[in-house]
Amino acid sequence: MTFAWPADAHAYIGPGAGMAFATAAFTLLISTIVVLFGLLAYPVRLLWRLIRRRRPPRPPRVRRAVVIGLDGLDPGLVRRYMDRGLLPNLQALAKRGCFHDLGTTNPPMSPVAWSSFATGVLPGKHGIFDF
Secondary structure, X not given: OOOOOXXXXXXXXXXXXXXXXXHHHHHHHHHHHHHHHHHHHHHHHHHHHHHHOOOOOOOOOOOOOOOOOOOXXXXXXXXXXXXXXXXXXXXHHHHHOOOOOOOOOOOOOHHHHHXXXXXXXXXXXXXXXXX
């Protein structure tokens, strides 16, 4: 008859399981409150936007901009090669637009410089100082 009716099982459930359940329930509760607040605030935001109704922005003076950044390339070398005619495509782009040196960051490392270029802030603001 032991196959038909299993014996009692004794197990220990530690506090980790309770904490996992509590944090999951808390996260679900907070996210539900945030969603409900967002849904209730939408008509107020829409009304505020209609009241403030600004003029549309003016069209930009420059229609397109392309920034070509070559990591670790010396701009003096590029100028020299463009003068010799070895970089005809870059030379044509420079004639149609502009060609300028960009300053770098401190420390002058790729991840720091590219992060500053992408965000428009100094390394102290974006917090990337190394690879």
